[in-house]
Amino acid sequence: MPDPVSVALPVAAPPRRRLRLPAPFLRCAVSSLVAVAIEFLLMTLFVSVFHLHFLVGWLLATGGYLALNFVLNRHWSFRAGHAPVGGQLARHAFAVALGVTQGTALLWFFDHTDHLPYQLGWAFSGCIVFGTSTYPLNRWNFRKTR
Numbered sequence: 001m002p003d004p005v006s007v008a009l010p011v012a013a014p015p016r017r018r019l020r021l022p023a024p025f026l027r028c029a030v031s032s033l034v035a036v037a038i039e040f041l042l043m044t045l046f047v048s049v050f051h052l053h054f055l056v057g058w059l060l061a062t063g064g065y066l067a068l069n070f071v072l073n074r075h076w077s078f079r080a081g082h083a084p085v086g087g088q089l090a091r092h093a094f095a096v097a098l099g100v101t102q103g104t105a106l107l108w109f110f111d112h113t114d115h116l117p118y119q120l121g122w123a124f125s126g127c128i129v130f131g132t133s134t135y136p137l138n139r140w141n142f143r144k145t146r
Contacts, residue, residue, distance in 0.1 A: 078142030095137035
C-alpha cells in the first residue's frame with residue numbers, strides 16, 4: 001500500500017483564457033452582415049437583372065447599405081441614439097465613403113488581377129474593409145460622449 005503522503009495528486013491545468021470580443025464589435029459585425037446581405041441582393045439585382053456594370057451596381061447598392069447600417073449601428077450596435085443624428089450621419093457617410101473607396105479599389109483588383117467572380121471579390125473586399133476601416137470608424141463615430 002502506498003504511503004498516503006507520497007502519492008502524487010494530479011494537477012489541474014491552468015484555466016484557458018478565452019478571447020472575448022467586445023459586445024459592440026460583435027453587434028457591429030452582425031449589423032454589417034445584415035446590411036451587406038441587402039447590399040449583395042441589390043448589387044446582384046442591378047448587375048444580373050438590369051445588366052449594369054458590376055461597379056455601378058455595387059455603388060448603387062451601397063446606398064441601401066449606408067441607410068440600413070446607420071440605423072442598426074446607431075440604435076443597436078453602439079446604442080448611441082441619444083446623440084444628435086446630423087453629426088453621426090455625416091461621420092457615418094464619411095466612413096462609408098472611405099469604405100467604398102477601399103472596396104472599389106479592392107473589388108477592381110480582385111476582378112481584373114486575380115480574375116475572381118465579382119461576388120467573390122466583393123466578399124474578400126468586404127472582409128478587408130470591415131477590419132481596416134468600418135469597425136474602427138464606427139466605433140469612433142458612435143462613441144459615448146458626455
